[in-house]
Amino acid sequence: MAFTRLHCSTVLFSHLRTCSLLLGSPLVSFSSLPLSRFANRRTPVSTSVANMDQNPTVDIVPPTRRKWKPVCLYYTQEKCTLMEDGSHLEKFNHNLELDLGVDELVLNKLRPQELDYLLVLDLEGKVEILEFPVVMIDTRNMKFVDSFHRFVRPTMMSEQRIGEYIEGKYGKFGVDRVWHDTAIPFKDVLQQFEQWLANHNLWEKVKGGPLNKAAFVTCGNWDLKTKVPDQCRVSKIKLPSYFMEWINLKDIFLNFYNRRATGMMTMMRELQMPTFGSHHLGIDDAKNIARVLQHMLSDGALMQITARRGSSASGDVKYTFKNRI
Numbered sequence: 001m002a003f004t005r006l007h008c009s010t011v012l013f014s015h016l017r018t019c020s021l022l023l024g025s026p027l028v029s030f031s032s033l034p035l036s037r038f039a040n041r042r043t044p045v046s047t048s049v050a051n052m053d054q055n056p057t058v059d060i061v062p063p064t065r066r067k068w069k070p071v072c073l074y075y076t077q078e079k080c081t082l083m084e085d086g087s088h089l090e091k092f093n094h095n096l097e098l099d100l101g102v103d104e105l106v107l108n109k110l111r112p113q114e115l116d117y118l119l120v121l122d123l124e125g126k127v128e129i130l131e132f133p134v135v136m137i138d139t140r141n142m143k144f145v146d147s148f149h150r151f152v153r154p155t156m157m158s159e160q161r162i163g164e165y166i167e168g169k170y171g172k173f174g175v176d177r178v179w180h181d182t183a184i185p186f187k188d189v190l191q192q193f194e195q196w197l198a199n200h201n202l203w204e205k206v207k208g209g210p211l212n213k214a215a216f217v218t219c220g221n222w223d224l225k226t227k228v229p230d231q232c233r234v235s236k237i238k239l240p241s242y243f244m245e246w247i248n249l250k251d252i253f254l255n256f257y258n259r260r261a262t263g264m265m266t267m268m269r270e271l272q273m274p275t276f277g278s279h280h281l282g283i284d285d286a287k288n289i290a291r292v293l294q295h296m297l298s299d300g301a302l303m304q305i306t307a308r309r310g311s312s313a314s315g316d317v318k319y320t321f322k323n324r325i
């Protein structure tokens with residue numbers, strides 16, 4: 001897959017300073033974007049392209065280009081039963097690599113990395129974790145390797161409260177049905193995730209310790225400093241050893257480009273990249289953060305651990321950079 005330079009109308013990308021955009025190979029057809037609600041709520045819908053809602057019906061894509069499709073959220077959770085159904089495959093993306101293409105030409109700027117694999121993690125859920133998406137990138141060629149995605153069912157909430165919470169968060173993307181169909185408790189998510197890590201030789205339960213030549217990449221410290229330990233307490237499980245260190249991409253961004261980025265959207269704006277999918281749908285955010293990561297790698301950034309949790313009972317976090325966000 002190639003990153004493609006697209007010269008386009010400045011109208012749709014008016015928030016960007018320039019209209020020369022670094023795009024992943026799939027170009028976005030806004031006319032193909034689903035509306036936020038569908039009569040058939042069984043259909044997983046990853047909705048609009050963020051920032052593009054000024055004029056969602058305009059198609060800026062040359063007809064020869066492949067249309068951007070929302071990812072099938074049953075598929076990302078290994079639960080799609082419609083893999084033989086042509087119209088379903090036509091409508092939804094079943095290959096995450098399509099949004100994470102790499103241009104061979106940019107690889108010459110890659111510098112040697114200490115870590116072979118980076119796991120982009122972007123949790124969703126304010127009260128309890130509702131979504132656990134991970135996108136795995138190989139640092140040697142920047143390629144997408146695999147993903148792990150689960151919707152997470154809260155442990156301490158009543159059914160009624162869960163219903164309201166999910167309607168409020170995922171209802172607006174039109175994916176609350178798929179959440180209800182697929183969500184499992186956090187404890188089960190971690191069990192399946194540990195199997196996934198083992199399949200990729202990234203971690204072994206019997207050995208414990210940190211990931212093997214790999215690290216989590218998050219946008220901020222909240223996910224692993226705050227949310228996962230909180231959820232482990234609520235779910236009454238021990239904080240797993242692979243969650244003790246991570247890379248806060250915003251710290252790397254600040255120290256590499258010497259530009260402050262408050263969040264994913266700011267980093268994408270700074271790098272003049274458009275966003276794909278729905279902002280705050282975890283799997284779409286994880287993919288967009290992975291695209292920022294690819295961009296930074298191709299600019300020659302070195303990915304290194306930025307935060308480490310101490311082994312003491314208080315579990316204080318120590319940071320690599322003085323200059324942090």
Ligand SMILES: [Zn+2]
Nearest residue numbers: 072075080082
């Ligand atoms: Zn599917």
